[in-house]
Amino acid sequence: SSGINAEYGGGSDVSSSIDTLKELYTAGVTGSVTILPGGGVNESNVICLKEIGFREVHSSCSIYCEDAEYGSLFNKPLPSGQRKTVCPLKVERLCMILQTNE
Numbered sequence: 001s002s003g004i005n006a007e008y009g010g011g012s013d014v015s016s017s018i019d020t021l022k023e024l025y026t027a028g029v030t031g032s033v034t035i036l037p038g039g040g041v042n043e044s045n046v047i048c049l050k051e052i053g054f055r056e057v058h059s060s061c062s063i064y065c066e067d068a069e070y071g072s073l074f075n076k077p078l079p080s081g082q083r084k085t086v087c088p089l090k091v092e093r094l095c096m097i098l099q100t101n102e
Contacts (some may be wrong), residue, residue, distance in 0.1 A: 007021075013040030014049065014057075022052045046097050055098055061090035 014021070014037050021037055027036065037049050038058030046057055061083045 015040055015045050025052050043093055046094050050098055061087050063087040
């Protein structure tokens with residue numbers, strides 16, 4: 001979920017909530033609370049979030065993995081038998097995008 005209550009126009013993920021997030025950010029809501037966009041955050045939409053002005057996001061940065069040894073503390077089994085774990089490369093990429101001054 002995007003973390004925005006549906007009554008405020010939040011979608012099921014960040015991409016479907018971009019307009020609402022932009023409206024909240026430009027309305028100055030961020031002065032009194034921290035809005036932490038989350039739900040489907042990836043390299044593509046984090047660029048859009050950065051252009052709006054967000055410098056922090058919530059992302060699982062997860063990948064599916066076959067090898068349980070690849071996982072870590074966050075490695076969790078799914079009903080399908082697959083496993084999902086945090087991908088350090090995804091974390092690094094999102095951080096790099098958010099930290100660049102472009």
